[in-house]
Amino acid sequence: MADLATRTLPLRGFHGGSAAVRLTPAAPASRLSLRAKPDAVEALSTALGLSLPTRPKASVTIGTRHALWLGPDEWLVIDETDTDLGSLAAAAGVLHSATDISHRNTAVLVEGPGAAAAINAGCPQDLSLKTFPVGAGSRTVFGKAEIVLYRTGETTFRVECWRSFAPYVSGLLAAGAQDAGH
């Protein structure tokens, strides 16, 4: 029996930002791509212990668990602990698709008074608190990469992207953070 394999994180060692924005890699998390039709939402909500949001850009958080509405039949479920979200969903016993994407995605935490400006370096969405309030989440573009943008506070965001896009996304965030300081 070989040694137990260890994790190598895509953004290991990354840190950056400016006086106006702090950039840090998010800790590893459990992530589920959840797909289901409306009639399964209630049972899946019960199974996952949170009420899956049904409005565009909405999210729901209970403790360490977050569910982001990505489409009429699609959610991104994130748990900041090591949790088998797929098994939880399976226990609902209703028609759905659950795919583990814990390692597909990684995330950068963007914090500070210039956070929105830094993200707007590559994201065309209106990030004012009125249109993108705390708790808003959206699959969107950031330069040439796809991201899921999640506002966790007035000046804090979580930027989820596919792992191989992480150097590009963090690099463009760093460029945006630098500009947001001027």
Place this chain on the structure above:
Amino acid sequence: MSGAKRTVNADSKGGANRIPGKGRLTPAKTARFTFDGRTYQGLQGDTVASALIANGVHLVGRSFKYHRPRGIVSAGPEEPNALIDVMRDNARRQPNVRATVQEVFDGMTVASQNRYPSLTFDVGGINNILAPFFAAGFYYKTFMWPKQAWKSVYEPRIRAAAGLGVSPTEDDTDEYASRYAHCDVLVMGAGVAGLTAALAAAATGARVILCDEQPEVGGALHYDAGVTIDGQDGYAWAQDAARRLAAMDNVTVLTRTTAFGYYAQNFVALTERVTDHVSRPARSAPRERLWQVRAKRVVIATGAIERHMVFANNDRPGIMLASAARTYLNHFGVAVGRKVGVYTTHDSAYEAAFDLHRAGIAIPAIVDSREQPGAEVLAEAQALGIEVLTGHAVTDTKGKLRVSSITVRRVSGGSSARSIVVDALITSSGWTPSVHMFSQSRGKVAFDAETQRFLPGIYAQDCVSVGACNGTTDIAATLAEAVAGGELAAQAAGFSGSARLELSGTQAFAWTGGMAGAAYGAGPEDDVKAFIDFQNDVCAKDIRLAVREGMHSIEHIKRFTTNGMATDQGKLSNIHGLAIAAETLGRGIPEVGLTTFRAPYTPVTFGTLIGHSRGDLFDPTRKTAMHEAEEAMGAAFEDVGQWKRAWYYPRPGEDMHAAVNRECRTVRETVGMFDASTLGKIEVVGPDAAAFLNLIYTNSWDTLKPGRCRYGIMLREDGFIYDDGVVGRMSDDRFHVTTTTGGAARVMHHMEDYLQTEFPHLNVWLTSATEQWAVIALQGPKAREIIAPLVEGIDLSNEAFPHMSVTEGQICGVPTRLFRMSFTGELGFEVNVPADFGPAVWNAIRERVEAVDGCAYGTETMHVLRAEKGYIIVGQDTDGTLTPDDASLSWAVGKKKTDFVGIRGMKRPDLVREGRKQLVGLLTKDPSVVLEEGAQIVADPNQPKPMTMLGHVTSSYWSENCGRSIAMAVVAGGKARLGQTLYVPMADRTIAVEVSDMVFFDKEGGRIHG
């Protein structure tokens, strides 16, 4: 006037022509710069133009075609002449900068352009004497014979001679930023109208962005000292208003920011010059910032641009727009001359004369071609004792490098000419409303016959024009229009309430007059150079020539004469050119029409447009989880789309060829490991997953049992191969689909498209899992023994886990989806582990591989090994015109299937005819010769050219395992040609080849089951 800044200039700081007590700059704050090697002192806040004029320099460039000496014409972005080269260092250098816009900073290096060897003596000036040979359209007529000479002689020389500025050769070290923004109301222009509209909109709580191209707000108030608002000096009121706006949370005021592009749905591009005026900018600060603004409503308050008078030799240095002279005096405190003549058909120039006169500058005469100027300005001129020559025209000027005198005649003729000594001449033929942005928004302009102006007519977007760009010139009317415009814009954006903004304004004089086209003495019968487009050297007579030569559309006239095609895009010349064309054609101006305004409004640097997208941020560079481990092993990488893939692993002393040969041998003799992570992976889940795959692939999936895999091909609707890959059935309702690396994204979209549009009744969902898994392929006779001790809970025996199987278990203590499959024809496994575990598992496997003298191999070896087995690569061996039968893949098409994407396309007559190009193997008669991929194939190499080509080589390699070269090719009727000799004609020789099947190694295929 800002009282605090109005200190007396005791000495001549900032130039000898600086007038003590005039202007808004601070004399103590100086800035030294060089122009063509000479050092000058300006004041902070000067433009290069104002600083040069302050130092008595009017000659700043040579014209494009005739190399005539040229001076500063304007004080703004419309400048056609004063284009300069601005340099901080070799890397930070920009040509074609308008001296009237660029602010001076301490230590800047400025150079003139388009002159050799110097500005005052320019050998290109010979073109001026040879001018008859350079009439409009001369390129098209003169340099056509002999034909070959155009490319080799004429074009290069003309380009060298006519070039405007020199591009920097070093990489630009400046940073350029970009930012998206949203607002309720975007106001373009911060003159009286724009500021007022912004105040009105902001008072409702709407989010407002106000931008202006100048360093300070104020617009026309920079020169117009005769305006008061709410009893306050106009310019001072503007600065107060900007301060009030900037202090509001819902307002962003952006100065030095030009709105240059107006796109669909109120999407507007702005360029902000962040540090171009700073002597020593912070390294981290961007030079420029691109703003891409989505506005619910747009208020266009872009003002108007003064036109020059068109008369003989109107281009000498020292001849400029009246409003420019007034700006230099009132804002910069600089006199453009000591004896300033005035030539006008519009009242506004009188006010410039009054201001200059009051500042102690001599005004020898105001020449007005009108018999009746505005009564108010005429009375004031008489009261000030300025001679006014009504009904007169300036018909010529003198002065080599600067105007020295003007020739004046009565427009009614008769009387003799009078010469007046001047050292500057200011002119005005009226004002052109700036409808550029309105027109860019796709609004239609309408010609106002009474005032002879194009004004905003039919709106195409949610915007409104206010102030001078809307033809409103009276100050009280402008204020009322701007308040209403700003308020309505905010209300339309969803904000209620009124600002109840009531502003009163006064102006010194009401303006009348104006003309478009050539003035007296520059008519059709006068053979003179009366310039309308200074930068492109277009004269009034060039427009007439264009009409005579048959150009009747303004778009043709523009291209024939190049009028309006320079960097200033005809801001001064378009209306003059149009008027002359209309007159020559005998039609009205609106019938001839205006050329289209396009972005950018003023030149924009490539840096602004590129923004952050350069270097590492030009495009994402995607690396697999094992990239660093492979790098440490010495891998050479190749680009595959955005991915970096290990290409081969050279050992000391090995070139690529030697490394690939070794890797190929090692895989077949012992074992090789390969990073296959980039292959696309799609998780297909749901009770109808098999039914869905039946429709997407040609193969049948109902019969595939959980735990087994199948190679599948998918077609487009037209019956051609779209992608291929191995699909594993994880359970009844879950499939692990793999795609080609390059096809990952488009196959996902293809599937999702069909699922949503054609098969929405199916209960199935697709999730991209490409990056969830790191994939390590192990290929070779010893593959099983490598992983056997690492896996847990998996029986690797042939019986339990035969070729084309998949299972879940653990490897190195982490979850794996383990595939038994092969793209080499050897015993093979593909280890999928959650990507973060990839490097650790890779290293564990590597240790065992190296212990048995196996090796890691790259994509090149992978290509050779699969070609030895005749496995195709979609996109290399297929090109979107091959059917499954063409590629000998008919076995993968479910014969009993009644429907799948492409089933009808496959039956099209052309796809089933005889003689189609088919994929076959090629063996060179000389086994040591390796064919070139892409080389053409013929039956008879001695036939006359052009030869009939049968097809081309798609893949070709040296196969170390076969001890010879191997190739794949598409050949017309290829499968019927097995054993035939064909030929591959190359530049230096003809290569004979024999058509073969595509399996070159282990034809029986036993090794895969080892």
